[in-house]
Amino acid sequence: MSAHDHDFPKTTVTQFVLALLGGLFAPGLVIFMIIKMVIGIQATHLVDADAAVAEAKVVERIKPVGEVNLADASGAAHVDKAGEVVVKEVCSACHAIGALGAPKIGDKGAWGPRLPQGYDTLVKHAISGIRQMPARGGNPELTDIEVAGAVAYMANQAGASFKAPEPKAAEAAPADDAAKKAEPAKQK
Template sequence: MSNVDNEANGYSLGQILLAVFAGVVGIVAFVVIVAKIFGVTDPVEVNEPVAVAAKLEENIKPVAVVELAEEVAAGAPGKSGAEVVKAVCSMCHAAGLMNAPKIGDNAQWAPRIAQGYEILVKHAIEGIRSMPARGGNPALTDEEVASAVAEMANASGAKFTAPAPKAAEAAPATEPAKAAEPVAAAAPVAAGKSGEEVYKAVCLMCHGAGLMNAPKFGDKAQWAPRIAQGYDTLVSHAVNGIRTMPAKGGNPALSDAEVAAAVKHMANAAGAGF
């Protein structure tokens, strides 16, 4: 054999592998350098579009959210007939308690409708027989009561025209500033209704005849287990309502003190010593 063949056969396997590795490394280094020179960037992660969208949404969010509270004007419009019926009149007229004509019963309403709208409104405002004035809620205006009468009567065969709802009053125009005037002494706060007055105006409707399991006024046997619960418990039940008895007897205009006075008046008339 020649000298060339002897030299080629002289390379070992390790030398050959080392040469191949060096070549691969050189090629990779060449590619990296070319990429840097021509501005090729690193690959973008798959989740990057999602992150970018989230960041964009975060940037365009308002700094703060303003919630507008409902402002009640001093001259707010009155309640509709439907609202008054639901809050006050339905207590008796929905089920026909105490001979109240049931809403939707044309036969019961017919003789009343025949009296005329004005007479029915007058009776509802002033009270008649077992029905207290304004349904037991003195806070109702004449227009609100009249609207409620039309609502119930029209649902029972009438064709009355209810008064137009009272529009909200415009705020008074600002007047030029005036010189300071002496401030008059504040008028004394009117005292609340007595327990007897509240009973006659509100509680009598059910407690007078013992309707809806209400303990009848003066019936000691019915009142005894209730009196045993204590005055504070009875007042709490009357203020907050319990079972079929609505809160404050269905008249939210009553103060807690007036309700408590009515409880004392009825309980003491049935043997309590409150």
Template sequence: MKVMNSFFVKSVLGTISMLFALSISASSVQDDMSREAIAERIKPAGKHYVAGESSAAEESSGPRSGQQVYDKFCTACHTSGVMGAPKINEASDWKERLDQGMETVLKHAVEGYNAMPPMGTCSDCSEDEIQAAIDYMIEDI
């Protein structure tokens, strides 16, 4: 009986100690419950646009430079020459293509050619931006 009482007392004291420790840690990590903090936590992740309204994506700051287009859309293939892609500023890779004329090079870039997808995966690039990327890739040849 004495062993049971000792076990019971230790269990009760252990439970009380654990609850006390949990209450202290919970109070120190309490979230900010101000209206501003709550509004920030529950705000929508995105915005909805009604047909006819302009979205942030439509509002660009102007055409991208050849380097910007190259860095974002072209570098994966044209840095290493993946699947026969002409490498940036590598004259031997570009010679045969450039001999066909810049109009043909641009046409292949815009429409796609062999392993190159149309617009080089830049679906929102203008032809001028594609031309700027080509010019950037051959500027040191």
């Protein structure tokens, strides 16, 4: 019994130490896992925040491209051509060679007496036609701005310094749509 009595406290001490270590280890493990979980959640949230920021940045970067694409799409329907382009495609048919007595492009002698009429009058004549000069150079699809741009381009080649109205380019196309939508609202 004495040996058993002697062994009993020994075993209890060992068990106590093991229990103590185990008791410390188990909650330690739990605490460790909780901390890991919290860090993990925080990390996930940080990633989410980064992703949101990154996405916002990407959207911002994509935005202008999207606008341009939209403008190009509607622009395919109608974008005002630059004066130079209109002249090359339409007006030069007569104005390059002076057909039907058209004032030649860059011919200061031919344009000289016409320029003092003023830009607005010349544009009006080009839009509605004058004598052998057909309305809109014979292309009714040209807009006023396109014709005005062509007049400025041709007249400026002959020494004028007319400022053509801004052609409604890619950027102006959505604004044009917005203006169309806004029009009824303005009238009310």
